[in-house]
Structures are given as C-alpha cells and as structure tokens.
Amino acid sequence: MRKTFRYRLYPTKAQAEALTGQLREACTMYNAALQERRDAWRIAKKSIGYQDQANQLKEIRAEGFTGLANYSCCQQVLRRLDKAFQAFFRRLKTGDTPGFPRFKPHQRFDSIDFTNGDGCRLQKNGKLRVQGVGHIKVKLHRPLEGVTKMIAVKRDAGKWYACFSVEVEPKPLAPSATTVGIDVGLESFAVLSDDTVVNNPRHYKHAQAALRIAQRRVARRKKGGKGRKKAVAVLQGAHAHVKNQRLDFQHKLANDLVQRFGVIAIEELNIKGLAGGMLAKSVHDAGWSGFFQKLAYKAESAGRSLVKVDPRGTSQRCSRCGGEVRKELKDRWHECHACGLSVSRDFNSAVEILRLGLSLVSLTWPVTVCVGTEAVCLS
Ligand SMILES: [Zn+2]
Known part of the structure; x- marks a missing residue:
C-alpha cells in the first residue's frame, strides 16, 4: 500500500x-x-x-x-x-x-x-x-x-x-474482537459507541482572530511592495499552522482508534452536500473527510475492518429496540418511549452505526456492546 x-x-x-x-x-x-x-x-x-x-x-x-x-x-x-x-x-x-x-x-x-x-x-x-x-x-x-x-x-x-x-508492506496488528461505532457531529468532533466524547478542537475558529489581523495587514499594504510580501508570508504561516494542527489531531485520533478496535463502523457521509450549507465553515473546520481517509488507510495497514454504513435514519432510530424516535437537529437527547432508553443523541447514533456496521461484516466471535448501562449480545 x-x-x-x-x-x-x-x-x-x-x-x-x-x-x-x-x-x-x-x-x-x-x-x-x-x-x-x-x-x-x-x-x-x-x-x-x-x-x-x-x-x-x-x-x-x-x-x-x-x-x-x-x-x-x-x-x-x-x-x-x-x-x-x-x-x-x-x-x-x-x-x-x-x-x-x-x-x-x-x-x-x-x-x-x-x-x-x-x-x-x-x-x-x-x-x-x-x-x-x-x-x-x-x-x-x-x-x-x-x-x-x-x-x-x-x-x-x-x-x-x-x-x-x-x-510499504501492511503491518497487521494482533487481531482484536473489540468494536466501535463512530458518530461525527458538529457539537463534538465524534462520539464513540463506548460513550467517549472526542471534543472538537476547532483550530480554525480559535485562530480566527489572529488570521483576521494578518489578513487585514495584507490588505493595508501596498500591492507589489516589500511590506506586503512580508505580511503575506505571515498570513500563509498562520494558515499553515492551523492546517498542521488539524492534521496532527486527525492522525493521532485515527492511530488511537485503529490500535484499540478490531472493527470500526462509520457513516458514509455526504460531506460535499453538507459543506455547501450554512454550516460550511464548521464542516470544513472539522475536516471529517481527511480524518476518514486517514482512518481508512491506517485500518487497512493494520488489518482492521472499517465498515461504512448508510447514514439515513441513524439519528432517528433507537439503538436498543429499533423503533423510530423522531428528532429535530436541535434535539440533543434520545428518549425512547417504547423501551425507555434515555441517552444522548450522538451516543445513540454511534451505537446504531455500530449495530448497522456489524450486520455488514461477518464476525466469527461473539460481540458484546455496551448500551447505556446494559450489555447487549449482538450475535
Ligand atoms: Zn427504544
């Protein structure tokens, strides 16, 4: 590879x-x-x-x-x-x-x-x-x-x-029976099906003030002048710094997931569609596509399975009973009246993504997934 x-x-x-x-x-x-x-x-x-x-x-x-x-x-x-x-x-x-x-x-x-x-x-x-x-x-x-x-x-x-x-030759890790579903969102970068929340670093947002100042300095310098050249260099440096921070974050998270889990389930995302909307900046800032790319090749090299599932309905379905629980984007909590599951919206999605993912891979070992406080045997 x-x-x-x-x-x-x-x-x-x-x-x-x-x-x-x-x-x-x-x-x-x-x-x-x-x-x-x-x-x-x-x-x-x-x-x-x-x-x-x-x-x-x-x-x-x-x-x-x-x-x-x-x-x-x-x-x-x-x-x-x-x-x-x-x-x-x-x-x-x-x-x-x-x-x-x-x-x-x-x-x-x-x-x-x-x-x-x-x-x-x-x-x-x-x-x-x-x-x-x-x-x-x-x-x-x-x-x-x-x-x-x-x-x-x-x-x-x-x-x-x-x-x-x-x-390079792939370097498979020792097989692992652990599994994880990953739900990416804007509120946090990702929520895992073991209820870990990976916070969104929002490098771009944090650097925005500095970037704006650097941008303004460029705009105020005379075109073709020495001062402008210098200001452009500073601005480019600031952008490069944000980019490096983002790449570093993505590599580390992807490495960590691949080390820990044998089967990783993610959503097939329509990032192009998302990035055109009003949340465009946040979507680009989160950099999911870059992250999924890194996750894919690291998983391949380590001999891990990465499964992509259909994203439709993952946030609207109950991960325990499969019933439909309608939510608006602003509803952050999953409250199922059918089975009583009461967990955060993203966590429910992550578990649902994992469930769909596992139904797509043939597993030869029993998989136990933690939902809320209960252990549910899926195979
Ligand atoms: Zn339910």
Whole structure:
C-alpha cells in the first residue's frame, strides 16, 4: 500500500532561488500546455491528449524552450494537466457544471514531481539531490520506510518540503474482537459507541482572530511592495499552522482508534452536500473527510475492518429496540418511549452505526456492546 512521508528541506539561499525557478518553469509549461489544448479545441475542435503533448517534449527541450531541468519532471507537469482535464470531463459526464481547467499564477504553482531516482534522489549522506538545484539538506525526523516511488518537492507557506510516496508492506496488528461505532457531529468532533466524547478542537475558529489581523495587514499594504510580501508570508504561516494542527489531531485520533478496535463502523457521509450549507465553515473546520481517509488507510495497514454504513435514519432510530424516535437537529437527547432508553443523541447514533456496521461484516466471535448501562449480545 501507498504511504507518504513528508520531510522539511533546508535549501541554501541559492538553492531556494533555483527551486523557485524550477517551479516557475513548471508553471510556464503547464500554462503553455493548457493554452495549446484550449486553442486546439477552439480553433479546430480537436482534442489533444497527454501523449500528443509529451511527444513534443524532446524538441522543446532541445530548442531550449524550457528551463525545467529534468525530463520526467516535465512529463509529470503534462500528466497533472491531463488529470485536470480528465476530472473536468468526468464531472461533465455526471451532469455537473465544472469549471474549465484554469491557468495558474506562478505564486500558486507549488510543487514539482519526480520519479524516484530520475532527477531526484535521497543520497546516502542524507541529502536530497534535485537536478538543476543541487544537494539539499533534509531533516529526516523519522526514518523513511518502504520503496520510494515518487518524490514531490513542495513549497508551503515559504518553507520547502520533500514528500516521498512509498510502497510499504501492511503491518497487521494482533487481531482484536473489540468494536466501535463512530458518530461525527458538529457539537463534538465524534462520539464513540463506548460513550467517549472526542471534543472538537476547532483550530480554525480559535485562530480566527489572529488570521483576521494578518489578513487585514495584507490588505493595508501596498500591492507589489516589500511590506506586503512580508505580511503575506505571515498570513500563509498562520494558515499553515492551523492546517498542521488539524492534521496532527486527525492522525493521532485515527492511530488511537485503529490500535484499540478490531472493527470500526462509520457513516458514509455526504460531506460535499453538507459543506455547501450554512454550516460550511464548521464542516470544513472539522475536516471529517481527511480524518476518514486517514482512518481508512491506517485500518487497512493494520488489518482492521472499517465498515461504512448508510447514514439515513441513524439519528432517528433507537439503538436498543429499533423503533423510530423522531428528532429535530436541535434535539440533543434520545428518549425512547417504547423501551425507555434515555441517552444522548450522538451516543445513540454511534451505537446504531455500530449495530448497522456489524450486520455488514461477518464476525466469527461473539460481540458484546455496551448500551447505556446494559450489555447487549449482538450475535
Ligand atoms: Zn427504544
């Protein structure tokens, strides 16, 4: 399975300039390739594919029209554009109204990709050799595992990183008969079926005051001035900090769940639908999709089962007797008149999600789930 390792790079001033130059060249190529596809379509109603563009690379490079040092790196730029087009056509087919792939400003073109060993390689001395740039100092804060396939060199908020995409063998944990259902919500980040409440860290909300000040400072500085550049750097740094906090939180929680439980049941969420509504900011801030992604690959690697259940009705059904208990979004308590179960709404949902999840996996051991204060045998 694939895994990514991200390391901070410490280029010298000259190397940083060279890296910036490489990004610029990649961006220029991306935009030129996009222009070519647009023109071909507009003028001749002809569609140009990746291979058509890749076939021109040799000549373009021989004529010295690009400063992008590595050949496979050029191919990757064209592949990235091709992916953008494929996504565009895929969405057209499904009846969406996607935006046509856009030209990118060089400030926003933040990464170049290499096939490992072709133009980019981690040297024995622990430095990263990047063709056209040199040997860059890397901080390997944890050992690189597996077989490296691709390396992306990235710029993020003024800092440089190397992202190694590696193929690793899964590392199964000892089997476990413990199970958990997870209900994600806005009030708390998640409620587990063992009645643990994972609080919502709301990093973005907490940082909002600082972000607003940084944003205002950018707006007040003169465009193109030195002061504005500095203010932008501060703002980007503040955003990067929030992002890192969120990722850290997600990784730790996912690790913890995978360590503790053999079967993990979650809802299949329509996050896209949710994120369009009035709670958009909160939904994005919570970052459930990122969390579920991490949970999925960690569970796969550890040999745990992750089951996704149909979310419809999970909050309206009683987890003990299966009866319907109608609730509005504001009703935070589950009160079943049929069987007398009286628990918090999210906890009831979590248990219901677990029940649905277990009905989807075939289990070879008896599973005991705690509902309220009673133990209920489910199989
Ligand atoms: Zn009930």
